[in-house]
Amino acid sequence: MVSRTSVERPASMSLTPVEAKPTFLDGDEESHPPPEKGDLPEAQVQSEWTEAFLGEKVSLQCMIPISENWIYKWFKGSENVFSSDERSIKDNTLTLSVKSGYEGEYACQAELKGRTVTTAKSKTHLLTVHDNTPKPDITKHRWFDFFYTGEKVQLGCNMSGDGWKYDWYKGSKPLITDPTFNISSASLSDTGVYHCKAKRGDFSVDSETLRVQVQDLPEARVQSEWTEAFPDEKVFLQCVISVSENWIYKWFKGSENVVSSDERSIKDNTLTLSVKSGHEGDYACQAELKGRTVTTAKSKTYSLTVHGSKPTVILKQDPPYPEIYTGEQVKLICTIKEKTSKWQYQWQKHSVLNHLNQNCQ
Incomplete structure (x- = not known):
């Protein structure tokens, strides 16, 4: 017979209950940790689109920070949004083929599959829908009627809103994809009609056309009644450019620059000489277009003979x-x-x- 002797406890002694721990079979403790308590994750609507045009495809995503088997619901204002011919819900994405009635505030909510867990509605995402689709603005950085060979040409394309990509064309020939199209040194072959296409997703719209005209630099030419002169005679040489523009004129005698002095005066396109014996030589001129990086080549030389004494x-x-x-x-x-x-x-x-x-x- 086995007996168990009872132990008398002092009246002042109290017992502290011990929390029971779950019993696991071998290896189960690691694979089945005890559940943790936590707040429900927040749903958030993410999209590149805050505004859209008729016919454009817009995607809204319902983002949950915890990856689970969520089932997503969409709302426009207080109404549920369901899939239709113009609206598609797949996984966490709502895709809209935009109509005029689609403007409004969108929100989403997620329900955990197989469990009675549903997030609160997300904050709303406002989508503005434009009834009229504008054309992209196409611009030249400088609005010249024509450019000269060697000049820089810069064209810009801009469409209101975010997320646009821009394709450039010369006629029907594709060029580059960029908001800006640059020609670093224009040539005659760059003459033509340009336009840009703004694209966002599957939606695109063409700009108006813009013509770029490139022509050769005009030739500078020295013109004068004098081919010979005598000391103290006044001689006038003119630098003539076929195209009337705001030209700044430079003069050369041989390889040296000619600047105004007591005996030489430069005004507009005219060089005036109060003739001295040292003024004999070959003269040339060159013109620079004011405010632009355009400079003509030097003209052909013009020879002036100076006699040693006054005429007989x-x-x-x-x-x-x-x-x-x-x-x-x-x-x-x-x-x-x-x-x-x-x-x-x-x-x-x-x-x-x-x-x-x-x-x-």
Whole structure:
């Protein structure tokens, strides 16, 4: 017989209950940990679209931070959203083929499959729907009627809203995908009609066309009545450009720049020389377009000959009689010894100016 002796406990002693621990079979404790308590996760609507155009496809996603077997519900305002021809719900994504009535506030909610667990509704996501689809704005960074070869051309494309990609075309030929199309150094072959296409998802819209005209730089040319000159004579050389623009003119004598001084004056396109012996030489000009990186090539040179002294004036009488009688005709001829041209002649009698004649008689 086995007996168990009872132990008398002091009256003041109390017993502390011990929490019972679950009993696991071998290996079960690690694979079946005790459940943890936690708040329900929050649902959140995520989308690139805050505004949309008619016919555009818009995707809204219901995001839950904990990956589980969630079943998603969608709401527009207080109404449930169900799949239809224009609305598709797949997994956590609501896809809309946008109509005018689709503007509004969207929210989502998630229910855990097989359990009585449902999140609260998410915060609302506002979607604005535009009834009229605008065209993208296409611009030139500088609105010139035409560009010259070598200039930079920059075109921009912009569409209101976020998430747009832009395709560029010259005629029907695709170029690049970027908000900006750059031509770093324009050539004649860049002349043409350009447009851009704004794309977002499966939706796209074309801009108006914009023509870019590129032409060769005009030629600078030195023009003057003088090919030869005498000391102290005033000589005018003009730099002529076929296209009338805001040109800034530069002058060269040989390889040296010509700048204004006491003997040389530059005003607009004209170089004026108060001739000295050192002014003989080959002159050229060049023009730069004000406010643009456009500079013509140097003109062909223009040669100016400077004589060492003032011209020699020769006065002849015809007929060369020493005396002329009344009633006879006499002719006086004024010439320049040096072979020069375009002289005007002043005739005087006893220091009194008689008349001005371009001829020598």
